[in-house]
Each structure stands twice: as structure tokens, then as C-alpha cells.
Amino acid sequence: MARGNKNKKLRHQSLLKLIEENPFLTDEKLAEKLGVSIQTIRLDRLELGISELRERTKSMAQEVYSELRSLNKQELVGDLLSLDLGKRAISLLQTTEAMAFQNNNIVRGHYIFGQANSLAVAVIDATVALTKEANIKYLKPVYGGERLVAVADVIKQDGNNFYVEVNTSSDDKQVFHGKFVIIQKGEVK
Template sequence: MKLSKKQRQSELKGTIEATPFTTDEELAKQFGVSIQTIRLDRMELSIPELRERIKSVATHEWNETVKALPIEEVIGEVIDLELDKRAISILDIKEEHVFSRNNIARGHHLFAQANSLAVAVIDEDLALTAGADIKFTRPVKLGERVVAKAAVQVEDHKGRTIVNVHSFVDNEEVFAGSFKMYREHDPKERNN
């Protein structure tokens, strides 16, 4: 059953409020209308495009700021951050990220997204990657959205903070990395 414009816009507004990172393409499929119709509905409802929604949510939800590097140097859009605990970023794979002959993302872009997120989550003015153990589990293609999730672990035996990053397309893991991070101060000193 096709929804009236008023019903569709009402449901569209609710869907975007519940899941602000949903793309226009996903919304068009969900409502069975064209992408242009979704864009027009968003404009009439004064709902910004995805990139602006991501920035807005990130700005309102963070009560802490990235210290180890400027936020604009993080590869991808950071959408969640709790320093020394966890972080999430989104990277939409575009033409500039892929090999022209097969439209597969170059691995260094996935690594850069994960590595910069591992640096960003550290609650220090200086955080550097001392080492990394990484694994690519499947190729990522043009047009796919990569969601990287970082989780800070305890220190290893050498006093490095371990940050595990898992990257997904939809719910399928495409990259996993364990980053050994050098930080300026020992996190235990902060509590004493």
C-alpha cells in the first residue's frame, strides 16, 4: 500500500530521528519512492542532508573533544566518541578511494580510517601508533559505507595502550586491526 505524501513525510521524519545516518538511497528503497522524492521531502521538512546530520549529531553528543589530532584529520566522519573507551566513524567509498579498473577500495584508505580513529580515541595530546596487526577480510567496493568501531583495551606488557578497530559494511566485517598506541602519559598516572 502506497503512503500519502503526508504519511510518508511523517514516517520519514520518524525514521531519520531514530536512525540519523540513514542515506537517501536507503530511505528511497524503504518507502518505495525515488531518491529525488526523498530529497524533496527532506527539504520540505527542513531535514538536512546526511553529512550535515552526521556533523550535528557528533557535535551535540560529544562532551569531550579529540586531543591527539584535529578532528578534521580523522579519516571518515566521527559519529561517536568517548575518550579512552570507544569511537565510531563512517567512510563512504567514493571514486577517489578505489582502483579505476575494478572499483575496489585501496587498502590504505581502510587502514587510515581505522588508524586515525585509534589515535583519536586516546585521551592525550600526543598519541602515536607504535605497531599494528591488521587483517582485510573482504574487498570493499565503490559506493559502500564503511563503519569503523574502535574499543580501547588495557595496556600490554610494554605499557602501550591497545585499541582494537573492526570495520564493517552493513554487518559484514571487512577489516580488523589491533593498534599498539604510544601515549604521552601512562593512563594509571591520571588516577593517582
Template sequence: MKKSDRRLALVNYLTDNPFATDEQLAERFGVSVPTIRLDRAVLQIPEARERIRRVAAGQHDSVRALAQEEVLGEITELQLDRYAVSILEVQPAHAFRRTSIVRGHVLFGQLNSLAVAVTNADVALTAKTELRFHRSVSVGETVVGRVDVVARRFGVTKCRTVSTCDSEVVVDGTIWVVQATEAYAQR
């Protein structure tokens, strides 16, 4: 593929997949990571983290039930009482040292914090979870978590959850979140 064709294809691909890393782009286009970085520099396309931040800045409501930095991963989309999406770039601190496999509570934490964040309440707490882990995740992978509100009743929000890596489901299930009063939450 010619350089000009590759750069045009890169722009088109990133329009549909703004969270793709340089490594994923290099593999997709059959070139080295430095070549992708040079192409991005010439085209003035920021690195993946900055692209995530830009998408996130324009596509979500404000989190109410917890501080933004308490959400595990980077929120890219949030519509209170509807859905939320976050991206977690797996680092060595998220995994067991010996195997480089991500700890289960990290994957749970991403989905759980999203379920609390999507709840339109000042205080929200996890009431119940039912999750299935389908495959392990390794350091260097990017996990996309999505939570959709499927029901609300008597102050309880039921959320359908799914985490994927490269479009493959790694965790899915249901999380119920209860809206609590400030007094109840401080007990």
C-alpha cells in the same frame, strides 16, 4: 505504502539510523531518491552529512593526539580511553580507478586514525597492528569504523577495531597505540 505512512516510517527509521543515505532510504522504502529528498524537505530533515555533523557535535570529547581533520572519516562518537566511531563515505579518490574498489590503506587509515584519536594523550603513535580484511569495499558505500579500548598498560593502549558496511564486517583486528612525549615524537 501511503505517503503519510512512509513519512512517519522515515522519521522513525532515521531516529535509529541517522547515517542512512538518500539512496539507502530510497531502496528501503521502495521509492526514488528524489521522492526521499522531497519527503526530507517537507519534514525538514537535513541530508546525511548534516545529520552526521549534528550527531557528532553532541556526542564526543575533544581529540587530543591529532587534529580533528587528520582523522580519516567523520567522527560521530568519541569518549577518550573508551571508544570512538567514525563514518567514511567512500569517494572515487579512495579507490582504484579501474575497479572502483577501495584501497586497503584507506580502510586501515580510518581505523588507525580512530585508535590514535581515542587515546587520551597529547602525542600518540601506532605501535603495532593486526588486521583482517574480510571483503572489498566499493565507491559509494559507507564504512562505519569503531575502535574500543580493551586494555592500557605502561603507556600502551590496546584497541579492538572493526569496520562495517551495511552491518557486514569488512575489516577487524587490533591496534596498539603508544603514548609518546613531545621530544620522542619529533625525532
């Protein structure tokens, strides 16, 4: 086998692994991680039948929205990508300059909080779930144009109270951490 084909095969394996581990990586990030051009990544994705980020995200979101119980799709801040009711949920928020302060392009905190809070409510397996308490920390600024991936984990349940931890990151760097107490007000499935 020619050396070029062997390198290509290894690169394809690495590309598949990276996207499996983090399906939200842009072509730019993939190119950076693999040390190749963006055009090479696009050609590799085409050859492997891997859709672009926008299509991967849309496909993941469409599969999970039907499981939502405590919120409607329109009430969730960001796109729901994964939902295991009562356990874990993941969402993606593509920030824009319109969400940011004009003088420094830093995204306003209520968008970041909104993503985390709505995800904490969405992960609860109840017809009605409301935020009772929130302890939040903004860990680093987020700039318009960044993609935020929020992961909500149900840590414990005590009666009708659910303790949910939400960690939000951008480019694999944590930007937000929140601990939420969500109270269930409806029947459990």
C-alpha cells in the same frame, strides 16, 4: 483518520527510528528499507525537519572535534562523528574513485587502514598516542563511492597500553576488522 495518513504516520515513525539507529543511511537506502520512492523519502525528511545525509554528518562532526586530544582534525582519516575518550569513537569516510585502483575501482587498503588506525589513536585520552601493534583483516572489497563507518572500542588498558578494536562497515556489511595496541606517551586528562 484516513488510511493514507495512518500509513504516512507509521512511515514517519519508521523513518525516524532508522535514522536514529543509523544516521548514515542515504535516501536511496531509506527508500529501499521502507519500500517507497526516493522522492517520498526526501519529502518525508523535509516534513519532519531531518536534514540530508551530508548535513547530518557535518553537524555530528562539528560537535565532537573539540574533544580530540591525541590528533588534530586534519590528521584523522575520515570525519569524526562520535567521541567518548577512552571508550568509543565513530568516523565516516566517503571513498572516491581517486582512492581506488583504476582497473577495478577497488579502494586501496591504506585508506581503510588509515581510517581505522587514526580512529584507534583518536579514542585514546592522552596528548600523545602512537600505534605500537596492529592485527588487521580486510573482509571484503570496498569500491570507490562507498561510505565507510568505522567504530573503535577500547577493550582494555594495561599501563600505558590501550587495546582498541576497530570494525569498519559499508552498507551494514563488515569490510574490515582491526585490533590495535596504542601506547600512551603523554599525560592523561
